[in-house]
Amino acid sequence: MQSPSFSIGKFLYNWLLMFVVWFGFTSSLAPEELLTGVLVSFIVSLMTIGIFRCCSLDIFLPQKLFYIFKYIFVFIVALFKSNLDVARRVLSPSLPINPGIVEFDTKLTNEFAKMVLANSITLTPGTLSIDLVDNRFYIHWIDVQSEDPEEAHRLIAKNFEDILLKIFK
Amino acid sequence: MYIGYGLVLLGSIFLFLGSLGIYRMPDVYNRLQAGTKATTLGAMSLILGVGFIEPEWLIKTLFIVIFIAIANPLSSHALARAAYRANLTPFMKKKMDAYKSEFHQEKKED
Numbered sequence: 001m002q003s004p005s006f007s008i009g010k011f012l013y014n015w016l017l018m019f020v021v022w023f024g025f026t027s028s029l030a031p032e033e034l035l036t037g038v039l040v041s042f043i044v045s046l047m048t049i050g051i052f053r054c055c056s057l058d059i060f061l062p063q064k065l066f067y068i069f070k071y072i073f074v075f076i077v078a079l080f081k082s083n084l085d086v087a088r089r090v091l092s093p094s095l096p097i098n099p100g101i102v103e104f105d106t107k108l109t110n111e112f113a114k115m116v117l118a119n120s121i122t123l124t125p126g127t128l129s130i131d132l133v134d135n136r137f138y139i140h141w142i143d144v145q146s147e148d149p150e151e152a153h154r155l156i157a158k159n160f161e162d163i164l165l166k167i168f169k
Numbered sequence: 170m171y172i173g174y175g176l177v178l179l180g181s182i183f184l185f186l187g188s189l190g191i192y193r194m195p196d197v198y199n200r201l202q203a204g205t206k207a208t209t210l211g212a213m214s215l216i217l218g219v220g221f222i223e224p225e226w227l228i229k230t231l232f233i234v235i236f237i238a239i240a241n242p243l244s245s246h247a248l249a250r251a252a253y254r255a256n257l258t259p260f261m262k263k264k265m266d267a268y269k270s271e272f273h274q275e276k277k278e279d
Contacts, residue, residue, distance in 0.1 A: 021232060024229065024231070024232040025229055027229060079206070079209065079210050080210070083183055083210045085206075086186060086187070086190055086202070086203050086206050089190075090189050090193055090194075091186070095194075095195075097194075097195075097199060099259060099260060101268045103268070119238075119242040119243065122205060122242035122245060123205070123209060123238075126202065127202075128201055128202050128246075129242075129246055129249075130268060131268065140202070140259070142202050
């Protein structure tokens with residue numbers, strides 16, 4: 001985890017990110033819009049610098065960008081699968097569910113990576129993350145296939161975690 | 170243009186299935202499961218569809234889609250955790266609750 005201390009580089013990074021969001025929302029090149037954007041994003045990044053904990057700049061290396069795009073692709077496929085899964089369960093008259101709460105440990109150490117993994121687990125078929133204590137995930141599983149932590153880890157999180165390990169070295 | 174209409178149709182179908190799921194599921198956690206997934210993809214593709222119909226809004230809608238993808242699972246995670254802490258017992262056919270021991274341990278420490 002990075003230190004929450006103030007540094008110029010981190011502040012500029014935050015400022016730039018805020019300005020990109022501003023530019024996306026206004027999507028205009030008029031000078032007064034851009035000037036207001038620079039000012040507003042400066043103020044907002046001053047206010048949020050204490051809680052700004054994102055990835056360092058090396059995520060823009062081409063090798064890591066490749067894994068980021070791969071992650072987004074895997075994620076969108078999983079999102080579609082999980083929606084079809086919900087549709088199948090909801091539409092079948094017998095309501096085929098067998099819910100339970102399972103646990104497993106993750107190998108990730110970066111806080112941001114753990115957040116991404118928890119969010120991805122929530123959006124993959126049949127799982128919902130309930131809590132995260134240190135390295136241990138607690139997952140509500142709509143159709144429990146295994147109570148064993150190792151097996152649950154393999155079934156739920158393996159392919160996301162492998163890519164995240166490569167991004168957040 | 171027609172891509173946009175297709176996406177809006179797809180989104181509304183998923184949103185409908187999600188609300189049906191909220192109606193049919195037996196307890197709060199299963200309802201959250203159905204609700205989160207369906208509303209995430211449903212709202213994402215609906216908003217993106219609007220962006221394709223009105224091309225000058227496309228960048229704005231892309232930002233909204235990214236925001237939904239981050240914020241939606243976070244809120245459902247907070248709701249599920251709060252529901253467990255409010256002692257809402259999960260519906261289970263077989264008893265499988267790994268969180269229970271951890272939860273009681275935490276309570277004793279408080």
